[in-house]
Amino acid sequence: MRRNFNKSERQTLYNAYFGLCAICGCKLREGFHIDHIIPWSKGGKTELSNAQPLCPSCNLKKSNRTGENMAQTWSGVTLPDWFRPREWQEEAFKIYEQKCIGGDEANFLLQACPGAGKTHFICAVIYVLQKLNYIDWAIICVPGDHLRTQFARDALEWKLDLFGTTKPCVVDDYDGEVVTYPQLDNGKSTYKQRIHSFRGRVLIIGDEIHHLSDQNSWGEGFTFAFSEARYRLFTTGTPFRSDNEKIVGEWITYEVTNRGDRVCSLNYRYGYDSAVKDGVVRPIVFPEYDGRFEYWKGDKIYQKSFEEAETHLEQSYCLQTALSIEGEWIKDIIKE
Ligand SMILES: [Zn+2]
Structure with missing residues (x-):
């Protein structure tokens, strides 16, 4: 609006x-x-x-x-005065600032559930890095066409003009671009070249990064195209585990749990429990519902229900699918 x-x-x-x-x-x-x-x-x-x-x-x-026009300042950059950051967004930014703006780290992994205000957080980071003159371009990678259009539209609120179609990108007229993972995979050399032409002064956003792994082509394309980028910010809805396949190679680290599983190390976590507490999402009671879910893992599609899901990992894939805004299941629940 x-x-x-x-x-x-x-x-x-x-x-x-x-x-x-x-x-x-x-x-x-x-x-x-x-x-x-x-x-x-x-x-x-x-x-x-x-x-x-x-x-x-x-x-x-x-x-x-x-209290209008009490604009926030992040890293010395005055944010648009309509932006009222949520508590988690401020906390997460402080950590981001410490690691990547003050420090020289490139990668950051954020866990945030749907409805948390992830898009605004991402836009704020692009905005700040752009105003600090640390980047000349931003590339936001999302899983699907629908999310591409939506992200480009939401970013306009930040006066960030992002190119968001499948046509060849006109670099001069924009602040960055939104691409889907399949699109990136098809044009990985073009994107690599683009990062190079900006001398690496680019921020990459990997949205819902659990869709990538070393062993699928999306993951390969991503790692190939973005190796030269100065900043990479990853988001995921849920912490992911890794058995043997890793998500985007060396850019995400894993911790070994007591049970010997490897689980990704998050730089900031805004989970369902905090979201329910903040009133961002309502608690959903699962036992009353069941259904079959299709989820992508690597290049394969799996079909499972909660009851059939044998491992923790499978359950979490079902849960991600169930809670995804694009999924049919959640729409049915909302209707009820
Ligand atoms: Zn007056």
Whole structure:
């Protein structure tokens, strides 16, 4: 939803208020502000019934009172003033800052469940690195076409213009691009060349990284294309285990558990338990539901139900599929 009023709305409001500030009544000058009567950050809409023209000084006083325009600063970069980071986003960024901005590490693995606000976190990181002049380009890799379109659209809120179609990318006009894993796999040399032409000053986002492994071609393509990139930020919905196949080679580390399993080391974890506590998602009671799920692992499709899933790993694949927004199962539950 847009935040700014357009030119004709400004003119309408100016006329309706006879060119005077709605609070102090002074004469409005060029560049007068349009105020959301119910603040935009509190759900106030961008429509004439929720708008009044104010002089800059009245608007500032009102903003301070309602907490509007209290822009956040991350790593010295002022974020857009509409962005109200969640607690986890701030915490996660502090760790990111320590490791990758202050420190010289390249890779970061974030676990965040659907609904946590992962897209905004990713956009904030792109935004900060871009403003710090650490990167010239960002490539966001997502599992499917639907997510590609959605990400490019959401990023516009951050004024990040991301190229997001299957056509050849026009580098000069954009801040970066969103690609699907299959698309990346088909054009891996092109992407490698692109990173090279930016002298590595690129941030790679690997979204839902558990789709990749050393032993499938998506994983191979990813590792081949992005070896020169300065920054890589990975996200996953659930911590993944590794038996013998590793997810994107050397860029993710694993810890060995007491039982001898290898599980990925997360740099920040925002799990379902915290999300339920924060009211981001509702707890779902599983025993009442069952169904069959198709999930991808490597290049193969598996079909399983919760009851058939024998190992922890299989259960977690079923759970990921079940909770995926694109899945049919969750839609059925929402309908009920
Ligand atoms: Zn005024």
